[in-house]
Amino acid sequence: MNGSTALPPWLPTAPCTPGHCAAHPETGRDHRADRAGAVLAVARLTAGIGAVLLGLLLAPAAGLLPAATRLALVRFWTRAVVRAFGVRVRYEGEAGAVTGPLLVVANHVSWLDIPLLAAVLPGRMVAKAEVRHWPVLGTLAALGGTLFIDRDRLRALPGTVRAMSGVLAGGGRVVVFPEGSTWCGRARGRFRPAAFQAALDSGCAVLPVRIDYRPTGAAAYVGDDPLGTSLWRVVSVRRMVADIRILDPISSLRYPDRGALAAAAQRAVDQGTVSQRAVSQRTVANESANLPSLSVHQRASSRPAAASSSRTPA
Structure with a gap:
């Protein structure tokens, strides 16, 4: 995502830049009215960093708790982190109507995407290997069971897909951002098909999620x-x-290959349409105690977890 060194030619990149996308002044608006005062900004920054550090300190003890209790604490903590940074959240759709293993895929705008998804759809995140070495956040990611992918080594990708397939075949949930890089939110990248091979191999369903921010530029990373x-x-x-x-x-059973499945998920995210039944379950997180429940639905499948991920070059 970030870094000025030359990237291998096979890695996905976005044309978005901080100067043109994150700032993005709009003609005719007084942006001073949209800004928080310095005191409030410092208070939010202090509270947010404090919430992150508290999670790091409590993580070893939380690892000793039963899985259900640990998941509840993770959801509470991620909500607290996002709220401490001053972000109000609105969830729309049904997470509570579905159970079982699932590949969760979303567009990628910001580092905020990770705690926002973890608050409602906790699972094993897939992240670039560099994240492991980030101060504080890298430790938390490792403790959270993140699946790290070495993007510089194309030959390592099939192994990552096999690891994802193993988690899904074992009944777990994997969360991935298949654009492979952050985009500004006004534009989105193509969903790369490699991760979708894990859904085909394990026979699990794919759950698309769309993430939008207002104002868009301030969130873009x-x-x-x-x-x-x-x-x-x-x-x-x-x-x-x-x-x-x-x-x-x-359902992954409806598509013959990972390319078709990735394209279907991208169409769903681009359209961003939530069914009327799901709209009735809308939850607003400025009273952020009531988020959709943990379970996620997947259609039963007789498809074996084949070794076809070994043929997943990108």
């Missing part, structure tokens, strides 16, 4: 944007709202 700059931009907005739309699950 793109190009070589430093994390500290992004944090300050988020806490300096007077009011930021994140909309998380949980869309209808897609």
Whole structure:
């Protein structure tokens, strides 16, 4: 995502840059009215970092708790982190109507995407290997069971897909951002098909999720944007709202290959349409105690977890 070194030619990249996308001044608007005061911004930044550090300190003890209790604490903590940074969240759709293993796929705009999804659809995240070495956040990611992928080594990709398939075949949930890089939110990238091979191999369903922010520019974490700059931009907005739309699950049995399945998931995210039945389950997180429940539906499948992930070059 971030870094100025030359990237291998096979890696997905976005044309979005901090100067053109994150700032994005709009003609005719007084942006001073949209900004929080310095005192409020500093208070949010302090509270957000404090919430992250508290999670790091409590993580070893939380690992000793029963799985259900641990998941509940993770959901509470991620909600607290996002709220501490001043972000109000609106979830739309049904997470509670579905159970079983699931590949959750979403568009990627910001580092905020990760705690926002973890608050309602906790699972094994897939992240680039560099995240493991980030201060504090890297430790939390490792403790949370993140599946790290070495994007510089194309030959390592089939192994990552096999690891994802193993989690799904064992009844777990995997969360991935198949664009492979963050985009500004006004534009989105193509869903890369490699991760979808894990859904085909395990026979599980795919759950597309659409993430939008208002204002979009302040949330965008793109190009070589430093994390500290992004944090300050988020806490300096007077009011930021994140909309998380949980869309209808897609059966992997309906598609012959990972390319077709990836295209179907991308169409769903681009359209962002939530069924009327799901709209009735809308939850607003500015009273953020009531989020959709943990379970996620998947259609039963007789498809074996084949070894076809070994033929997954990208």
